[in-house]
Amino acid sequence: xxxxxxxxxxxxxxxxxxxxxxxxxxxxxxxxxxxxxxxxxxxxxxxxxxxxxxxxxxxxxxxxxxxxxxxxxxxxxxxxxxxxxxxxxxxxxxxxxxxxxxxxxxxxxxxxxxxxxxxxxxxxxxxxxxxxxxxxxxxxxxxxxxxxxxxxxxxxxxxxxxxxxxxxxxxxxxxxxxxxxxxxxxxxxxxxxxxxxxxxxxxxxxxxxxxxxxxxxxxxxxxxxxxxxxxxxxxxxxxxxxxxxxxxxxxxxxxxxxxxxxxxxxxxxxxxxxxxxxxxxxxxxxxxxxxxxxxxxxxxxxxxxxxxxxxxxxxxxxxxxxxxxxxxxxxxxxxxxxxxxxxxxxxxxxxxxxxxxxxxxx
Numbered sequence: 001x002x003x004x005x006x007x008x009x010x011x012x013x014x015x016x017x018x019x020x021x022x023x024x025x026x027x028x029x030x031x032x033x034x035x036x037x038x039x040x041x042x043x044x045x046x047x048x049x050x051x052x053x054x055x056x057x058x059x060x061x062x063x064x065x066x067x068x069x070x071x072x073x074x075x076x077x078x079x080x081x082x083x084x085x086x087x088x089x090x091x092x093x094x095x096x097x098x099x100x101x102x103x104x105x106x107x108x109x110x111x112x113x114x115x116x117x118x119x120x121x122x123x124x125x126x127x128x129x130x131x132x133x134x135x136x137x138x139x140x141x142x143x144x145x146x147x148x149x150x151x152x153x154x155x156x157x158x159x160x161x162x163x164x165x166x167x168x169x170x171x172x173x174x175x176x177x178x179x180x181x182x183x184x185x186x187x188x189x190x191x192x193x194x195x196x197x198x199x200x201x202x203x204x205x206x207x208x209x210x211x212x213x214x215x216x217x218x219x220x221x222x223x224x225x226x227x228x229x230x231x232x233x234x235x236x237x238x239x240x241x242x243x244x245x246x247x248x249x250x251x252x253x254x255x256x257x258x259x260x261x262x263x264x265x266x267x268x269x270x271x272x273x274x275x276x277x278x279x280x281x282x283x284x285x286x287x288x289x290x291x292x293x294x295x296x297x298x299x300x301x302x303x304x305x306x307x308x309x310x311x312x313x314x315x316x317x318x319x320x321x322x323x324x325x326x327x328x329x330x331x332x333x334x335x336x337x338x339x340x341x342x343x344x345x346x347x348x349x350x351x352x353x354x355x356x357x358x359x360x361x362x
Contacts, residue, residue: 010032010041010082010083010141011032011141012031012032013029013030013031013032014029014030014032014139014140014141014142015027015028015029015030015139015140015329015330015352016028016029016030016072016138016139016140017072017073017074017138017139017329017332017350018030018070018071018072018073019053019056019057019060019067019070019071019073020067020070021060021067022057022058022059022060022061022067023057023058023060024060025057025073025332025333025336027329027330027332027333030072030139032141033143035083035085035086035143036143036145037085037086037087038085038086038087038089038090038145038146038147039085039143039144039145039146040081040083040084040085040090040091040143040144040145040146040149041081041082041083041141041142041143042077042079042080042081042082042097042099042137042141042142042143042144042149043079043080043081043082043140043141044077044078044079044137044138044139044140044141044142044352045078045079045080045158045159045162045351045352045353046077046078046079046158046159046161046162046326046349046350046351046352047074047076047077047078047137047138047162047349047350047352048076048077048162048163048165048166048192048323048347048348048349048350049074049076049335049336049339049347049348049349049350050074050075050076050126050166051191051252052075052126052127053073053074053126053136053138053336053339054336054339054340056071056073056126056128057073057336058340061128062127062128063275063277063278064129064278065127065128065129066128067128067133068128068131068133069131069132069133071126071128071133071134071135071136072126072135072136072137072138072139073126073136073138074125074126074136074137074138074139074350075099075101075124075125075126075127075136075137075165076162076163076164076165076166077098077099077137077138077142077162077165078096078097078098078099078152078158078159078161078162078164079096079097079099079142079158079352080094080095080096080097080158081093081094081095081097081149082094082141084146085145085146087146089146089147090146090147090149091146091149091151095149095151095152096151096152096156096158096161097149097150097151097152097161098149098150098152098161098164098165098305098309099125099137099144099148099149099150099165100148100149100150100165100168100305101124101125101126101136101137101148101165102116102117102122102123102124102300103122103123103124103134103145103148104116104117104119104122105119105121105122105123106119106120106121107119107120107121108120114302115302116302117172117299117300117301117302118299124300125137126138138329138332138350138352139352140329140352150164150305150306150309152309153309153313155312155313155314155315156309156312156313159323159326159349160312160319160320161312162349163192163196163319163322163323163347164305164308164309164312165305166192166193166196166347167196167199167200167308167312167317167319168301168304168305168308169193169196169273169298169300169301170193170194170196170197170199170200170273171200171301171304171307171308172273172298172300172301172302172304173193173197173200173248173250173271173273173298174197174200174201174204174248174271175304176271176296176297176298177246177248177269177271177296178246178269180201180204180205180206180245180246181204181205181206181207182205182206182207183206183207183208183244183245183246184206184207184208184209184210184242184243184244184245184246184265185201185206185208185209185210185244185245185246185247185248186209186210186211186212186239186242186244186246186247186248186260186263186264187201187209187210187211187212187222187227187247187248187250188212188233188247188248188249188250188251188256188257188259188260188263188274189212189213189218189249189250189251189252189253189256189274190211190212190213190218190219190221190222190227190250191213191218191250191251191342191346192322192346192347193250193273193274194211194213194218194222194248194250194251194274195211195218195221195222195225195321195322195346196225196319196322197248197250197273198211198222198225198226198227199225199226199317199318199319199322200317201226201246201248202225202226202318203226203311203316203317206246208228208229209226209227209228209229210227210228210229210230210231210242210244210263211223211227211229211230211231212230212231212232212233212239212259212263213230213232213233213251214232214233214234214343215342215343216343217324217342217343217344217345217346218342218343218346219232221321221322221324221346224321225318225319225321225322226318233251233255233256233259236259236262239259239262239263240262240263242263243263243264243265243268244263244264244265244268245264245265245268245269246268246269246271247260247261247263247264247268247269247270247271248260248271248273249270249271249272249273249274250273250274251274252274252275252276253274253276254276254281254282254283256274257270257272257274257276257281257283257284258282258283258284260272261283261284261287261288261291261293262284262287264291264293266291266292266293267291267292267293268291268293268294269293269294269296270288270293270294270295270296271296271297271298272295272296272297272298273298273299321346322346322347323346323347323348323349324344324345324346324347324348325338325339325345325346325348325349326348326349326350326351327348327349327350327351328350328351328354329350329351329352332350335348335349335350336348
């Protein structure tokens with residue numbers, strides 16, 4: 001008879017960051033539930049605040065995904081398995097892990113089988129796209145399907161690993177452009193995704209990388225991770241003069257998309273990873289047509305997460321400068337406010353490792 005494995009006792013509750021409605025963000029002690037047979041219990045160490053988290057906090061919605069009930073935020077997390085899945089799948093106890101937050105699922109609409117990120121019924125941690133909502137992982141302890149977990153090599157620390165999810169988004173966007181080696185690349189919008197795209201382009205061998213943003217701080221970060229030149233968004237003539245073979249549009253604004261189109265060389269490729277608001281948007285489409293530009297969408301990612309982990313492990317991908325602030329989870333409200341100020345911050349991390357909070361909300 002196999003010996004019984006003893007695991008550390010878990011507390012009855014854990015602090016979690018919960019969005020209740022527009023402007024209503026709380027740090028609450030939530031009761032821990034028993035994991036399903038295919039779920040592991042992960043002790044979260046760090047979580048990165050994403051733009052979608054900010055939208056749920058400020059607007060009660062992210063695009064067309066509207067909060068209908070309180071929801072735990074967060075999908076950019078890294079931690080350690082404290083209880084492996086009971087069915088034997090996934091990493092063992094004590095394994096440091098990153099998290100792939102997607103659960104692809106088929107639906108009525110067709111999509112390419114090799115691109116599950118486009119599955120119409122896909123769910124994502126910390127998303128209100130469906131109801132009941134899919135709770136996120138901004139909690140000290142969280143039950144996660146073992147298939148979401150990616151074991152981390154010893155050379156990748158948990159703080160850096162909190163960037164693996166957004167770095168995978170950037171990796172997917174650059175991959176959508178094809179081979180960038182030896183080419184001129186232009187990145188419009190140097191928030192965390194744009195800055196990470198710069199880092200991925202650098203690793204992929206782009207010969208010249210030009211970064212554009214409205215603010216000095218994001219441009220400083222872009223230069224630190226590999227941009228050869230930086231331009232302010234107001235310098236339209238300089239942007240147009242870049243004549244980039246590949247443009248990564250990550251501002252998520254129609255003004256940024258206009259800069260991407262004008263900054264692309266004739267016959268160039270524009271990858272749109274920044275998510276514009278719902279509804280009609282003004283676009284310089286006539287210019288895109290006459291220049292025979294290729295406009296390509298980029299949404300989330302698939303197995304690129306494994307390539308990101310390998311690149312971090314071997315040191316070929318440098319993303320550390322993207323993190324500008326770190327707060328204990330007890331200061332989540334302050335952290336979200338700083339993350340909202342893109343002129344002063346890059347990626348803002350929450351540290352879940354010391355998590356005693358007063359009863360009730362923070």
